[in-house]
Amino acid sequence: MKLGRILVESPDGPMARLVQVLPEEGRVIDLRRASIDHLMARNATREAALRLSEALFPGSMSEAIALGDRFLAALRNADAARPDEASIEMDKVTWLPATDPSVVRDGLTFIEHIKGFHEKMGKDPEPALLKVPGYFKGTPWTLFGHDAEIPWPDFIDYMDYELEIGFVIGKRGRNVRPEEARSYLFGLTIFNDFSARDRQGVEMPIGMGPQKCKDFAYGVGPWITTMDEISDLGGLEMSVRINGETWASGTSANTLWSADELIAYVSLGEWIQPGDLIGSGTMGRGSALELGRKLSPGDVVELEIAGVGTLRNRMGQPEKTPWWPSERKPFM
């Protein structure tokens, strides 16, 4: 099943709704609306059907997934119903980020990317990269859905994209083992880890992880494909198109760490939560840096993963920053 989040108009203003996506039919099904119909056909009053459907299908994907098996059962019921009243044409949809994770985490697993990145930077990978499946954390408030324009703060000069698989977590866990990690995986989405290479060069030496070089934007979408539709996590075809021109293509094979190891490592001593997003790290040649290229304002970035979909975003124009810190004098 393919699940997404869209924005619809309501008497209270715009509101988020969960939808089942039927790409081959060019439409989406508003799940709350379908659930109301399903419940009323089974003797619920309209008021009660509305109340329960609101709880089963909130606007938050994370809150919905957090309902566990009950959410999956409600999905099956809504899927069986698919009333015409709940149907919306895809080309009329305003997409929201496919999930609203409590934390964005992003790994580094594709060997070709690690090689390509370090070759471009002219340095060897840190030996520490071989010890654990490291990852960084991003803030959850700068996620952008399919077709959203990506902000370009003017402190960024060298703008880049990164093509990644987004692993969406299906249930709460801590100290998960790799062999059980797959049962914690709800589905896949496409994750564009937009990156400011010039800011990255300043921030990385501080040793505290990315700040302004990453947290201005993460692309997430267009929707989530649940794991029952994915036959081989290591065999996904992936590609990047910029303004319609293919810049890179490859597959999800050849990783330093498996998805299961990455998820398990993330959960050690801490919690993974329903709806959380863990990026696979960038596919080999899946960033402009590796190709010696960069993005310009107005560029259209399309990331495709076969079996999932295509996440498309246009880069905005540079936006004025009101202030920037002045450099300090050495104190040691």
Added chain:
Amino acid sequence: MKLGRILVESPDGPMARLVQVLPEEGRVIDLRRASIDHLMARNATREAALRLSEALFPGSMSEAIALGDRFLAALRNADAARPDEASIEMDKVTWLPATDPSVVRDGLTFIEHIKGFHEKMGKDPEPALLKVPGYFKGTPWTLFGHDAEIPWPDFIDYMDYELEIGFVIGKRGRNVRPEEARSYLFGLTIFNDFSARDRQGVEMPIGMGPQKCKDFAYGVGPWITTMDEISDLGGLEMSVRINGETWASGTSANTLWSADELIAYVSLGEWIQPGDLIGSGTMGRGSALELGRKLSPGDVVELEIAGVGTLRNRMGQPEKTPWWPSERKPFM
């Protein structure tokens, strides 16, 4: 005013409640209960008073602060009421983390700490530290309140605490200037950035920021002191006691970056949210590493900031980790 979060029993099981803390009277006021009384005294029915009070005083500090001026007005009303039925003796209280931030961010601003840390590590600070008020991000699911036992995953050998001021954000903002940053500050709490020094040594060279060295535990509490009670952000007396013995004391003076600069920098190109927590970075000599010491299981860590309170936590016993990644062979 001092505001905290506690756990109480309810017919549905344990539930979080917001409280006004009156340390000098040895009691806390359950704010939702006080609000119900206040509204009923003004002709609300009990049912309606309950419904509105639930919305005004949810269990989440972040959700409450997010109500903006209406939350402050409700606080004043509840403070004026203080009904006996809403009063709970402090020594019977189970504390929760004083806030439930969407993201934990933690800066590095105290010059003496930066010096002390680098002297112990035997290296010079990165010049990049002088360019921007860098910070790392932590996950929001491993926060611990006053008197909570701190987990000690067995992948940690060298356990440390860090004494920090926790800046609690009062309203949503993006691209905030330093001169307006203070209006985004709701209050102060005490932030214990527990740190695994041995894991830190492995993770920092990866360049993606802290992972297992930090995200196992953050201490936050005992409560929030609102800014009207803080006369001088640079003149706070701060101290550390381990098992009752004072290990360090100092003040909040002498920073490389001001609180206003740190908050403003964090907001550049991204969002700060009500209830978010930004750590000041560690006070000079505010970690055991700087003193050539370390924590042991069972140790009691007390961090005090005058005008705020004392955050006390006992370290747990080492907890078995079910799995650890096996090192990879070099690939370049």
